Amino acid sequence: MSKDILGQQTLRDVICLQVLIANVCFIGKPGLDNWVLVDAGVSGTFDRIVDAASEYYGKGNAPKAIILTHGHFDHVGVIDKLLEIWKVPVYAHKLEMPYLTGKKDYPPADPTVGGGLMSLVSPLYPHKGINLGDKVTALPDDGSIPVLKDWRYIHTPGHTPGHISLFRESDGILIAGDAFVTVNQESATAVLTQEKEVNGPPSYFTPDWEEAKKSVQKLAALRPSLVITGHGLPLSGSKLTIELQRLADDFDELAVPDHGRYVKK
Secondary structure, three states: OOOOEEOOOOOOOEEEEEEOOEEEEEEOOOOOOOOEEEOOOOOOOHHHHHHHHHHHHOOOOOOOOEEOOOOOOOOOOOHHHHHHHOOOOEEEOHHHHHHHEOOOOOOOOOHHHOOOHHHHOHHHOOOOOOEOHHHEEEOOOOOEOOOOOOOEEEEOOOOOOOOEEEEEOOOOEEEEEOOOEOOOOOOHHHHHHOOOOOEOOOHHHOOOHHHHHHHHHHHHOOOOOEEEEOOOOOEEHHHHHHHHHHHHHOHHHHOOOOOOOOOOO
16 A cells, blocks of 8 residues: 555545645545545645545546535645546535535634644634535435445534535444544644544634534444544544544533634633
């Protein structure tokens, strides 16, 4: 396997690739032409994603679709460039559509939540929506994903209104986006070391903590066997089970900042 593939625990048809501060996922067994990309990285990572796709699935072999967990800058960073070479549909939750079609911007980041350097510099992170026009389509309301028959999406708002997570019931693999993450994303030191630990969603970009709590509780109830999040390394086993349940049980104490623009206490 390539040194760029993180998380050897992932199954042969679910691959996590770290691109700067965020992750993208490839769903599909390498060597086959039936695959899907989940999220679109950070600005400047186009070559990294395309090179990895070429390695796994063959040069010029486009995905069947791109699924977006949400539309924050670190999850859609190179989607325009990808769609120039891959003429494929993009799918997202209907409540995320205004932020992907130029109608709305996300709330600005909140540096007052504390936690470290990543929070402090968060006002520099883009919060504008993008405009994909008719290239993006809302997912069906029934939880199905048109190009992934073995998977379903789960609406997990809080971090954004239309945030989704992807779950495969047959083996318990969860792609959680930023509903929760496996690194302390507020801390630059933790981001550099990538020490695995279950944390709530990135606090500087989470405007609805009540919904975020419900989303974590919803995902913990699934008892996933392995999780790939938008930030941090894949996590599985008892550490995942114990820490995710603890986060669900004690979300207010473990995840919600003591103060901040979007904190209601």
